[in-house]
Amino acid sequence: MAISLGEYNISLDSRDDEANVNxxxxxxxxxxAGLKKNKKALASTVTKDLVESRSSMSVELIDEPDCVQLLNAGHMLGSRQLFVQNDLYGYSLLYSGDYQMDEPVLAEKIETKHADVLIIDSTYPYPDVKFDDKKEVVDAIQFYARTKMEKGHVLFGAYAVGRSQELVKILNDAGITPAVDEKVARTNEVYKKHGIKLDYVPLDFEHPETSSVAIVEQSRLKTMRESIRARSVKQVFTAMASGWSKIFRFETDVQFNLSDHADFHQALEYINACDPKIVFTFGSNAKLFARHLSARGFDSRPLVNTSDVNALLLNTSSNL
Ligand SMILES: [Zn+2]
Incomplete structure (x- = not known):
């Protein structure tokens, strides 16, 4: 998926063989994925540092073209939206990758701006899914950790990049210094480099039973639980922190609805704030999301064939 801006053909969060910038x-x-082909990127310095910290990819940031603005997306530290002024196409365009309208735990709060054309992520297209109040979720995580660590070991599973740092911050605010695995630690260090205070210790894989509260990348949760159980007589309490907790049941003792995405209700708030004339939805739930938006009166279409965004936009411009 790419858009053409004069000398630049910019891929949008994806690999596009025609693109010369990501x-x-x-x-x-x-x-x-686009960085695997071409390291030139429009992105924040935080994103560059995070990508380089956990992959062999190197990122070469380019200056923003005059007609482009990067706006905070509120999703994770360094997340941005791409705004294109209207002097090029005759209409303005806003592309959001992942975003949220709620106050983020660690990221910069989202900035909204009017755009004629909105291209929007469709991760949560379900009108009947409403995320829990973030403050209540934070309180619940802190209460759970404080209560259970007195009785045994508390083990959190989460994405290593973004969500785990939120958990460290939430636990720190409750006076708890968690142990974290090396993937989480690597990302923590980038956050710290960019001014975020996170207190943690490295998880001792030989003796994980020495930690009362730990955070591991979610795919390691079961293995780590068994490892602690084999070495400790105390109970192990497991918890997941994910937006998907509203939809899936994880194999943990509890699951907290800690999300850095917009649910459907936040998506409506976002669309209303941007006040677009047309909304293109993209992602695996694009059709469903577009259908629910159309039912609420928006001119909304799924971007199913993402290779021809330009053609779609140029066809659309005559209607704007
Ligand atoms: Zn994301």
Missing amino acids: FVSHAHSDHT
Whole structure:
């Protein structure tokens, strides 16, 4: 998926063989595929540092073209939206990768701006899914950790990049210094480099039972639980922190609805704030999301065939 801006053909969070620059909205790996082909990028310095800290990819940031503005997306530290002024196409365009309207735990709060055309992520297209109040989720995590660490070991599973740092911050605010695995630690160090205070210790894999509260990348949760159980007589309490907790049941004792995405209700708030004339949805839930938006009166279309965004936009411009 790419858009053409004069000398630049900019891929949007994806690999596009026609593109000569990547817009990388943030450092999650499902948004960085374009960097495997070409290291030139429009992105924040935080995103560059995060990508380089956990992969062999190097990122060469280019200056923003005059007609482009990067706006905070509120998703994770360094996340941005791509705004294109209207002097090139005759209409303005805003592309959001992942974003949220809620106050983020660690990221910069989202900036919204009017755009004629909005290209929007469709991760949570379900009108009946409403995320829990973030303050209540934070309180619940802190209460759970404080209570259970007196009885045994508390083990959190989360994405290593973004969510785990939020957990460290939430636990720190409750006076707890968690142990973290090396993937989480690597990302913590980038956050610290960019001014975020995070207190943690490295998890001792030989003796994980020495930690009362630990955070591991979610795929390691079961293995680590068994490892602690084999070495400690105390109980092990497991917890997941994910937006998907509203949809899936994880194999943990509890699951907290800590998300850095917009749910459907936040998406409506976002669209209303940007006040676009047309909304293109993209991602695996693009059709469903567009259908729900159309039912609420928006001119909304799924970008199913993402190779021809330009053609779609140029066709659309005559209607704007
Ligand atoms: Zn993301």
